[in-house]
Amino acid sequence: MDIANFLIQLLNSVQYGLLLFMLAAGLTLIFGIMGVVNLAHGSFYMLGAYLAWSLASKTGSLALAIVLGTALSVVFGLAQERILFRHFYRRDHLDQVLLTFGLIYIFEDLRSIFWGDEVHGVTVPALLGDSIRLTDTLSYPVYRLFMSGICVALAIGLYLLISKTRLGMKIRAGAFNHEMTEALGINIKFIHAIVFALGVGLAAVAGMIAAPVSSVYPNMGAQVLIMCFVVVVIGGIGSVRGALIAALLVGLVDTFGKVLLPQVASMLVYVLMAVVLLWKPQGLFKQ
Template identity: 75%
Template structure:
């Protein structure tokens, strides 16, 4: 593998890893801070992809569609937490699994009724259609670089929100000791609503950004959900920093594995997870 091909695969791995982080960050927030096992997280990714296809067809602008989709996702997440999830915080994890498993079927049926079962494509915005030349024969798409830049900005924004704001302080306090936080006057129900809505929004935005890179098709969230859980387990449950590092590791291992050792590429990610858990059973970073 020459330097140019190595650079392209490196960029592909980083881009895939950053997109995984968008998904895994929402999952680790919901799982680690609220204690909710959300099997429907992949369905939010699928809904994001279909929203991108539908909104781009209506307003002919992917960037505006992402903004509108993020707002709709936040409202959806808030309503789901208010109407369903807040009643299960003190219940067994099996109840949460059954609820979220049922939501998968509900979202799939709603998707089928609203948008059908066909496979769709979303065009790359004209402003981002070009490529940057790496050599005389190799180039890298501008849209993939745009995804990386947007994911980095969102990751920085999430870090500032969690680590540097009053709301982030309340989120961390509620995650550490819910009873004590409530005793100090923190509205934990409000905090949980924001956290869940934020997690849903991140998953939907990730699906919208990924839509031009792949087809939009039914049940596309299932394989993504498995990868998200791998990232969360490697990084450490509840750790956003861990999700970021683990997502980049998984993205690079998966990308280079498919190029260098395609025979065992599908196993490498799980081998990585097993190796990390043998060394640090709690994941790379604690909450």
């Protein structure tokens, strides 16, 4: 592998890892703070992709579709938390698993009713349609760099929100001890609603920016859900920092595994998870 091919695969692995982080960050926040095992999290990724395709088709602008889709996703997250998930915080994890597993089928049927079962493509904006030439025969798409930039910006924003704001302080307090936080006069139900909507929004944005690269197709959320859980387990349940590092590790192992060891590439990520859990059973970073 020459330096140009190595650079392309490295950029691909970072881009994939950052996209996984956006999904896993919402998942680990929801589980770490609210204690909810959300198997339907991949459906929010699918929702974002379909919103990107639908809104971009109607408005003619992917940027406008992302803005509108993000707002709609957050509202959808707030509604889901208020109508369903709020009643399951104190319930057994089995009840949560059954609820969210059922939601996967409900969301798939709703997707089929509203958008059909065809595979759709989302056009890359003309401004981001060029490629950066690395050699005479190799180039790298500008849009993939744009995807990485969006993910980095959101990761920084999430870090600042959780670490540097009063709302973030309340979120961290709620994750540490629900009862004590509520006893101090903090509205823990409001915190839960914000966290859930944030998680849904991050997953939907990931789906929207990935749509031009991966296409939009039925059941696309199921494929990323397993990888998200792998990232959360490796990083440590409830740790956003762990999710970032784990997502980048998974991106590197998965991308270079498919290039260097294609015969066993499908199992390398799970081997990585097993090694990490043997070393640190609670993940790289305990909450």
